[in-house]
Amino acid sequence: MSTNNKKAWLYLLPALLFLIFFMVYPLIDVIIYSVEEGYNFASQTYFGVGTYNFSYVLHDPYFLQAVKNTFILVIITVPVSTGLALLISVGLSSIRPLRELYQTIYFLPYVTNTLAVGLVFMILFQRTEYTDGMVNLLINWFGGESVDFIDGPYWAKMFVLCFYTVWVVMPFKILVLTSALASVNQDYYKAARVDGTPRLRVFAKITLPMISPMLFYLVITGFIGAFKAYSDAVALFGTDLNAAGMNTIVGYVYDMLYGDSGGYPSYASAAAVILFVIVLTITCVNLLVSRKKVRY
Numbered sequence: 001m002s003t004n005n006k007k008a009w010l011y012l013l014p015a016l017l018f019l020i021f022f023m024v025y026p027l028i029d030v031i032i033y034s035v036e037e038g039y040n041f042a043s044q045t046y047f048g049v050g051t052y053n054f055s056y057v058l059h060d061p062y063f064l065q066a067v068k069n070t071f072i073l074v075i076i077t078v079p080v081s082t083g084l085a086l087l088i089s090v091g092l093s094s095i096r097p098l099r100e101l102y103q104t105i106y107f108l109p110y111v112t113n114t115l116a117v118g119l120v121f122m123i124l125f126q127r128t129e130y131t132d133g134m135v136n137l138l139i140n141w142f143g144g145e146s147v148d149f150i151d152g153p154y155w156a157k158m159f160v161l162c163f164y165t166v167w168v169v170m171p172f173k174i175l176v177l178t179s180a181l182a183s184v185n186q187d188y189y190k191a192a193r194v195d196g197t198p199r200l201r202v203f204a205k206i207t208l209p210m211i212s213p214m215l216f217y218l219v220i221t222g223f224i225g226a227f228k229a230y231s232d233a234v235a236l237f238g239t240d241l242n243a244a245g246m247n248t249i250v251g252y253v254y255d256m257l258y259g260d261s262g263g264y265p266s267y268a269s270a271a272a273v274i275l276f277v278i279v280l281t282i283t284c285v286n287l288l289v290s291r292k293k294v295r296y
Helices: 005-035 052-057 062-091 099-111 112-125 136-139 153-180 184-194 199-227 231-237 251-260 263-295
Strands: none
Touching: 005 184, 005 251, 005 263, 052 062, 052 263, 062 099, 062 153, 062 199, 062 251, 099 153, 112 136, 112 231, 153 199, 153 231, 184 199, 199 263, 251 263
16 A cells, blocks of 8 residues: 555544444444344343334334325425525526625525424414414415414425425525526526527526536435424424324434333334435435436
């Protein structure tokens, strides 16, 4: 091994140690927990090794409900937030005066505490004995009937959760896409104007291909972030998400470890492994698609 290679590995050593102790080792530990049947947390003992924990989790109605909620959240919020962020970023890029001010305003929800934003959404949507909430007042003003978005039907609660998630994640996407649009070579746009190319075609044939790496990055991180959703649901519906029917996969893992039904690290580990496999599969599919669709 050459001297340069030794120096390179020496520089990488702190990062490698960090990854091994805080990512690789916990992952291996979780996989081991997930196959230990009848694990007792107090005595650190178990009576066998097998797939019972996975079978239990996959047949648990609370876990199946959490999977359903998580997939609905992912399918709705990732494309909606990315699409809206793209439209807003294009609009901001076309505005010269006060562009930095508008960017700051759109970025504010991202740096605001998640629970604080959740309380604001509760005030907007929750019905109380004193008021139906501001959103219901608007619905009534247009002739509709009040809806209990926090303690009411499932579709109403899911709407609020998706709306809240889009609101929270969209500012970061706007910031990234605005930077990506600013980095596009202006010579392409000048050439398109000389040829008289319509704006929609310029957007489809120049803008989208040039910022496709950033769009792909936001889609991947959006999928991962949506699958890890938990604090959003807690901010809106409280800690007893199973009672509200709005639990997520990460919430199920937490409940199995620390909640009222906690003390079952093997079940929690099995659910965490299932989540890891789901995220890994979707990420690999996106990587395969990006080879044909993303222009680097």
